Amino acid sequence: xxxxxIDGFTTGSNPAxxxxxxxxxxxGNILKQKFVKSEVDGKLLTNNYTEFLALDDCLKxxxxxxxxxxxxxxxxxxxxxxxxxxxxxxxDLIPMAKKINTLLHKLNI
Numbered sequence: 001x002x003x004x005x006i007d008g009f010t011t012g013s014n015p016a017x018x019x020x021x022x023x024x025x026x027x028g029n030i031l032k033q034k035f036v037k038s039e040v041d042g043k044l045l046t047n048n049y050t051e052f053l054a055l056d057d058c059l060k061x062x063x064x065x066x067x068x069x070x071x072x073x074x075x076x077x078x079x080x081x082x083x084x085x086x087x088x089x090x091x092d093l094i095p096m097a098k099k100i101n102t103l104l105h106k107l108n109i
Contacts, residue, residue, distance in 0.1 A: 001066045002026065004058050008050030008073070015044030021054035023062065031062060048075045052093055055080065059103040066108055080104060
């Protein structure tokens with residue numbers, strides 16, 4: 001069983017027009033680092049969104065059953081467990097959260 005560490009970021013401010021995320025293994029090797037620009041619909045990137053992108057990619061590209069993903073994002077953990085704040089400004093992330101939740105359970109992460 002492996003451990004992965006994920007972290008998302010925005011550049012300059014939060015929200016911002018640019019950001020990205022990094023996925024590393026337990027030895028600190030960078031497995032993926034991706035830079036992204038603001039969304040097509042004109043919304044700025046937030047740190048929460050880039051953290052969610054990291055989680056989604058880690059699950060899809062690197063995880064196998066029983067692996068562990070570590071994150072410093074309390075929102076990631078909460079939303080991946082389908083607990084959304086009622087007044088969240090990022091309700092658009094709910095479909096991604098549902099897919100992530102399904103993968104977490106399927107892979108026993």
